[in-house]
Every structure is written in structure tokens, then in C-alpha cells.
Amino acid sequence: MSALIVLGLVLSALVPVALQFLPEGTTLPILAAAVLPLLLALALIFKPGISGPRPATESPSTERMGSALLLYLSPVILLNVVYPLVSPAMAARNIDGVPLAMIVLASSITVPWMAQAACLPIYRVLGDLMAERDFVQITRRFCQSWPMIFVQSLPLIAVFAVPMWLATGWSVKVMLDYAVLCGLHLLFVQSLVLANVANRRGLWAIAWTGYAAALFIAPTVWWLPPLVGTATQLLTVGSGLRHLSFARRLGMGVFARDLVRGLLMGAVLWSDKFALFLVTGGNFQVVAVFAAMLPAVIAYNYYFVHLAPGIDKALHGLHRDIAEAPISALKGSSRRLTRVVERSVVLTASIAALLTLSVSLAMAGVAPVHILLAVAAAMASWGFMVLTLLSYELDFIGEKLTPQIIGAVHLAVCFLAFFSGGLVGPFSGAVGSYLLLGAVDIALIGIAWMFYKHHWRQPEYTLFWRHATAW
Incomplete structure (x- = not known):
């Protein structure tokens, strides 16, 4: 190796x-x-057998492993197919002189890094339930905690929006659209934690299929794809939605430590794209x-x-x-x-x-x-x-x-x-x-x-x- x-x-x-x-x-x-x-x-x-010999009954079949990987890679596959098709329409629309495609690109290189930090508090809340794979209990606690965690995560947007504004000089309207787009994607990626924790690859793929379909059908309606993706996850929660509440919150000290930990660990994989965008103004x-x-x-x-x-x-x-x-x-x-x-x-x-x-x-x-x-x-x-x-x-x-x-x-x-x-x-x-x-x-x-x-x-x-x- x-x-x-x-x-x-x-x-x-x-x-x-x-x-x-x-x-x-x-x-x-x-x-x-x-x-x-x-x-x-x-x-x-x-x-x-890469992890050592296992009984045949425990070895995943090639077909099952391949399908699981394809489902998990669905965002990579779908977005690489859809984005080239819709880029001309997005580039043709301007917001205060800035092509919509540029704003979407800015959000695309921001959200993966931001998501590393924003999702850690949810994993902390669900940590003791993850081993049992009890989807009912996981769903209940997720719904009890998610609304307040989302609100607590919103200041993260400013961490990325301020350097973006200083580097690009975009107008207030453009920066507001960028911030709202990041916020909607933040909601979307946090909604995906439930499917990830429950190991439901099909649900994960459905979310990204809905996202890609909305992008393909209405490429200039920039707020629609993350909302459609989030809606697919909420529909699967069903009766668990009655547990949605703003009452449960993490202590600010614990929450802040998770955010810092997520930002620093996520920086290794994602900070280069953000830095490259700032330096070039998106022209790379x-x-x-x-x-x-x-x-x-x-x-x-x-x-x-x-x-x-x-x-x-x-x-x-x-x-x-x-x-x-x-x-x-x-x-x-x-x-x-x-x-x-x-x-x-x-x-x-x-x-x-x-x-x-x-x-x-x-x-x-x-x-x-x-x-x-x-x-x-x-x-x-x-x-x-x-x-x-x-x-x-x-x-x-x-x-x-x-x-x-x-x-x-x-x-x-x-x-x-x-x-x-x-x-x-x-x-x-x-x-x-x-x-x-x-x-x-x-x-x-x-x-x-x-x-x-x-x-x-x-x-x-x-x-x-x-x-x-x-x-």
C-alpha cells in the first residue's frame, strides 16, 4: 500500500x-x-477482507458496497451533472452587477467548511443514542434540539461573510443574498445529520436528488434547492415533527468549543477553496x-x-x-x-x-x-x-x-x-x-x-x- x-x-x-x-x-x-x-x-x-478475515455472512457483497458508495456520493455525481447544464442560465442573471453563478460558487465553497462546525453540536446531542440505532429515539431528540442549534449556529455565517465582503466589495444586497443562501444550506446540511446517523443512505440520496432537481428546473431561483432538500428530510420525520422545540439548547461554552473544533478540523479539507476565492474574487x-x-x-x-x-x-x-x-x-x-x-x-x-x-x-x-x-x-x-x-x-x-x-x-x-x-x-x-x-x-x-x-x-x-x- x-x-x-x-x-x-x-x-x-x-x-x-x-x-x-x-x-x-x-x-x-x-x-x-x-x-x-x-x-x-x-x-x-x-x-x-481488508480489515482481516471475516465470515462470509459478515462480508458485504460487492453490489451492496457499490450501491452504498454510489448513494453516499450522490451529491458529487448529481451536482457535477447538473451544474454544467444550468451554469449559463445562472451566469446570465445578475444581482447588483454580480453574476448569480458567482454568488452560488461563493456559497458552495463556504458551506462544506461551515457545515463541519455547525453539525458537531448535533452529533454531540445524539452521541449516546447512535450505537443503538434506535431511529425513533434519535428522531425525537434531533427534533427537540435542532431548532435551537440552528439558531445558535447562525453567527457562523458572519465568520465567513465578513472576509467575503472585504475581499469582493460586493454590495449590501449581494452580501445579504449570499448570507441567506449560506443560512438555507446550513439548515439543509443539519437536516442531513438524521439520515447520516441512522445510516439511511437512500434518504441521503433522496435529499440530494431533490436538491439537484430543483436546481435543474429553476436554476435562477437560488433559494429553492436547499429548501427542497430540507423538505425531503422533514417529510421522513413524520410524527416526530411534533417534538420540534426551541426549549432545549446547549450551553454556550460547550457549543462554542464544538464550533471552534469543527472550524479548525474542517479547515484542513476546505479552507483552500475559500482562500482561493478571496484572493481571486472567484475568477479561478x-x-x-x-x-x-x-x-x-x-x-x-x-x-x-x-x-x-x-x-x-x-x-x-x-x-x-x-x-x-x-x-x-x-x-x-x-x-x-x-x-x-x-x-x-x-x-x-x-x-x-x-x-x-x-x-x-x-x-x-x-x-x-x-x-x-x-x-x-x-x-x-x-x-x-x-x-x-x-x-x-x-x-x-x-x-x-x-x-x-x-x-x-x-x-x-x-x-x-x-x-x-x-x-x-x-x-x-x-x-x-x-x-x-x-x-x-x-x-x-x-x-x-x-x-x-x-x-x-x-x-x-x-x-x-x-x-x-x-x-
Whole structure:
């Protein structure tokens, strides 16, 4: 797996160099070459037994795993199909001289980062119910808590709107539309927590199908898609809606800590797009940047669809053995959990590296003029994804501070890299910014990996015994 990671990233870096020596008109051979790493990535995705041997009855079928991943990737698939179709209509409509497409783009690069923070308090509220998968109880508590959590989350919009206004100089009307659009998307992404916690992939896909359908039918009615998406989730709640209330609220101290934690951890994966928009005013190669992030997004989603449940199962086994089993069995459960987590992280990184090579070759075939940006952004996005996974594993095992420090360092370097103009010569601008940020993130990955190995060496101690001995 480590060799695949190195091979995928090194070959991706060499794609712009190799392109200089190829004659014009070699598009088809380049695109054909992109198929091989894609097939290797798919082979890894559908390879059974990656977390160790399991009985056949417990191994998910290829069809079921593939359908679950496709459902989870429905927003990526649907929006990449719909947006190119509706972009001309959106670009033709102006709001105070700003194309609607630009405002929607600004919201699109804001909401994923904002959602990382805005959804954490809901997961905190539902935390003790998630293991039982009792959808009735989960729905009741969600409805009791969500309205007030949404209200408490609204100040997040100002955190993003102020720098957006300072960078773009948009009018008050445009900024209000941007803020309302972010607020409606905030409502939408919080409504999706219920489907995510209940592991209802079909419900998740229905939400995004409704969103994409509204966008396709009425592309200039910018407030409609998130409302339609939210409505699909409310309809499934049914009688649970009677529990909607503003009475239950989280304490401001706890809520603020969750917001800061979500913003810092989410910054690793999403802050670069926001910084790039601020620096360029939205005038950057959107297709190249969004194509470059696809490998990281696909691998990241694969981790949570297919690998995370195996980690949860191994963790439950460790908790059971802590309570009931002798020390010899506990050591075996501990080693298995450590092995499953490490293999899952490395496997995800390998899949992302192969997909990075595939996307780099595809961009070299269809848009060679933007190949430097595509490759730099794709390789940096690989680093963002791996660093996010390691931060998640540290947070998961109870090491809350380290991931936030890593996120803060990444965020500071990100804004410094983009606002300084990156490096010099052909590596100036966005290309140089991604190269600089990616290089720093490689160092951060090394640091995070050391912390990860330290805390996951004895998970039974990190998760339980250190808290008991602290008494």
C-alpha cells in the first residue's frame, strides 16, 4: 500500500513534465492511460477482507458496497451533472452587477467548511443514542434540539461573510443574498445529520436528488434547492415533527468549543477553496480545482461508508473485552483494533493516490493548459484528506487538542500561501500556493502520524484506563 501511495503521487507529479514531450493530438492515449490507475483504485475499493478475515455472512457483497458508495456520493455525481447544464442560465442573471453563478460558487465553497462546525453540536446531542440505532429515539431528540442549534449556529455565517465582503466589495444586497443562501444550506446540511446517523443512505440520496432537481428546473431561483432538500428530510420525520422545540439548547461554552473544533478540523479539507476565492474574487479555474479535489472526496467518502463501520465493530469488541474478557483476550482485541484502523487509513490514502494519478492524466488529456494547477491542487488535496483522516482518528480516540492545533497551523499556512502569491516563476499564483501548502502538509502528516502511532499503540489505555487511573 505504501508503494502504491508513493507511485501514484510521483507519477502524478511527472504528468506535466511528460506532457511537454508528447506531440499534439495524443488526447486519446492519455485518457486511455488514465483508466489503469482508476481500475487499480476500484480493485482496492472492492477488495474483500481488508480489515482481516471475516465470515462470509459478515462480508458485504460487492453490489451492496457499490450501491452504498454510489448513494453516499450522490451529491458529487448529481451536482457535477447538473451544474454544467444550468451554469449559463445562472451566469446570465445578475444581482447588483454580480453574476448569480458567482454568488452560488461563493456559497458552495463556504458551506462544506461551515457545515463541519455547525453539525458537531448535533452529533454531540445524539452521541449516546447512535450505537443503538434506535431511529425513533434519535428522531425525537434531533427534533427537540435542532431548532435551537440552528439558531445558535447562525453567527457562523458572519465568520465567513465578513472576509467575503472585504475581499469582493460586493454590495449590501449581494452580501445579504449570499448570507441567506449560506443560512438555507446550513439548515439543509443539519437536516442531513438524521439520515447520516441512522445510516439511511437512500434518504441521503433522496435529499440530494431533490436538491439537484430543483436546481435543474429553476436554476435562477437560488433559494429553492436547499429548501427542497430540507423538505425531503422533514417529510421522513413524520410524527416526530411534533417534538420540534426551541426549549432545549446547549450551553454556550460547550457549543462554542464544538464550533471552534469543527472550524479548525474542517479547515484542513476546505479552507483552500475559500482562500482561493478571496484572493481571486472567484475568477479561478473552477473545473480544474473541483476536478482535482474529486479523488480526495471519493476516498474520504469510501472510508466512512465501508471502512469506518469495521472500526466501530472492532472498537465495540474492545469495549466488550475490557468489561468481560481476560487480559490475554483484551490484548488480542487491542491489536486487532489498531490493525484495522491503520490498514483503513493506509488503504484510503492508496485509493486517493491512484485516483489522483487518474485525474491528473484525464486533465492532461482534456485541459492541458491547466495541468499544472490540476496536478498541484490534486496532490495537495491528497495531503488534505490524509491529514484530515489522521486528525479524525486522534479526535476519535480522545486526543482533542492535537487535531485542532494541526488545523490551526494548516489554516494559517493556507491563507499565508494564497495571499502571498505562492512561489515564483511558473509556480506563482494558485499553483505555487497549492505546492507550498502541500509541502507543509506533508510535514504535518508526519507529525500527525507520530501522534497517531503513540495514541493508538495501546487503545485500551487511551480510551479507558488513562481515565480510570486519572482518578
